[in-house]
Amino acid sequence: MSKQFTQRKSSERRAGNGNEAADLNSREYAVGWPDYELLDAGDGKKLERWGDVVTIRPEIQAHFQPGWTCLDWQARADWEFEELSSTQGTWKKLKPQANEHWQIAYQQLTFGLKLTKFKHVGLFPEQQANWRFIAARVKPGDKVLNLFAYTGAASLVARTHGAEVVHVDSIKQMLDWANDNQARSALTDIKWVLEDALKFAKRELKRGSRYDGIIMDPPAWGLGAKGEKWKLENHLADLIETAHGLMHPGAFLILNTYSPKVELQDLASAAAPCFSRNQSEIKQLWMQSKTGKALLYGNLLRVIA
Numbered sequence: 001m002s003k004q005f006t007q008r009k010s011s012e013r014r015a016g017n018g019n020e021a022a023d024l025n026s027r028e029y030a031v032g033w034p035d036y037e038l039l040d041a042g043d044g045k046k047l048e049r050w051g052d053v054v055t056i057r058p059e060i061q062a063h064f065q066p067g068w069t070c071l072d073w074q075a076r077a078d079w080e081f082e083e084l085s086s087t088q089g090t091w092k093k094l095k096p097q098a099n100e101h102w103q104i105a106y107q108q109l110t111f112g113l114k115l116t117k118f119k120h121v122g123l124f125p126e127q128q129a130n131w132r133f134i135a136a137r138v139k140p141g142d143k144v145l146n147l148f149a150y151t152g153a154a155s156l157v158a159r160t161h162g163a164e165v166v167h168v169d170s171i172k173q174m175l176d177w178a179n180d181n182q183a184r185s186a187l188t189d190i191k192w193v194l195e196d197a198l199k200f201a202k203r204e205l206k207r208g209s210r211y212d213g214i215i216m217d218p219p220a221w222g223l224g225a226k227g228e229k230w231k232l233e234n235h236l237a238d239l240i241e242t243a244h245g246l247m248h249p250g251a252f253l254i255l256n257t258y259s260p261k262v263e264l265q266d267l268a269s270a271a272a273p274c275f276s277r278n279q280s281e282i283k284q285l286w287m288q289s290k291t292g293k294a295l296l297y298g299n300l301l302r303v304i305a
């Protein structure tokens with residue numbers, strides 16, 4: 001599973017040299033919080049602080065000069081991820097006392113983090129932009145469906161605001177990790193579903209289920225629970241149409257995309273048959289480093305039905 005754009009069309013490459021004027025109409029910025037900071041970015045990498053642990057990870061969007069020197073980065077970092085292939089790699093320990101497992105807080109939630117061979121540590125911090133949206137919209141008793149739900153951050157945010165949450169992921173280890181995060185956050189009763197997200201959503205539609213919020217963070221590519229191949233661009237319209245059918249009037253939909261094959265215009269076209277433009281926000285998701293570098297993380301569709 002990759003959350004990274006691998007390439008972008010030249011029309012979209014205009015942004016991201018770090019400090020140019022932002023086109024704020026089409027951007028939303030996630031922000032760090034006490035336990036997470038994007039410290040710096042550049043030279044194809046990003047330097048991040050997760051609680052006490054500082055990592056260096058590859059970042060294809062960081063095609064500009066970093067704010068700090070290589071020596072600054074090495075002095076701060078505990079771990080550096082070294083890619084062995086486009087999908088996997090190993091972590092190099094830069095400090096003898098560096099932890100491989102640790103936890104961080106986000107508001108009242110607690111997440112267990114660890115070093116994975118896919119360069120991720122168990123949280124996509126740019127999703128903070130969606131967590132604040134969810135927190136502002138969800139009311140006690142709302143039904144929220146989280147598809148491609150990973151380690152459960154969005155599920156926990158919705159649950160902590162009183163939602164009944166159905167959390168769907170096709171990988172058992174991800175459900176276990178999310179369940180562990182639920183326990184660490186002293187929450188209960190999230191419904192865990194190990195299944196292909198779209199199959200589950202279509203079954204829910206047939207059953208007549210309806211939701212007050214739907215969150216989808218599909219990978220650009222991946223495998224379903226039975227090894228089915230997944231390419232986002234082939235399923236985008238179906239995902240949006242299925243979500244539309246599952247939404248109560250006034251319900252929200254959040255869809256993140258991280259695929260080079262899905263541009264803002266593709267999101268607009270896929271959403272158009274179901275939602276009018278004044279129901280939808282379509283924009284890029286960005287985050288700014290402590291050193292003032294702006295990083296692009298992907299595209300975002302939000303709808304209020």
Ligand SMILES: C[S@@+](CC[C@H](N)C(=O)[O-])C[C@H]1O[C@@H](n2cnc3c(N)ncnc32)[C@H](O)[C@@H]1O
Nearest residue numbers: 124127148150169170171196197217222223224
């Ligand atoms: C990009 S991650 C989601 C990140 C998460 N929403 C967050 O920000 O915390 C994608 C997730 O989708 C899951 N996945 C991949 N293909 C799937 C499929 N066909 N059905 C359900 N889950 C799938 C992966 O196991 C992974 O946990």
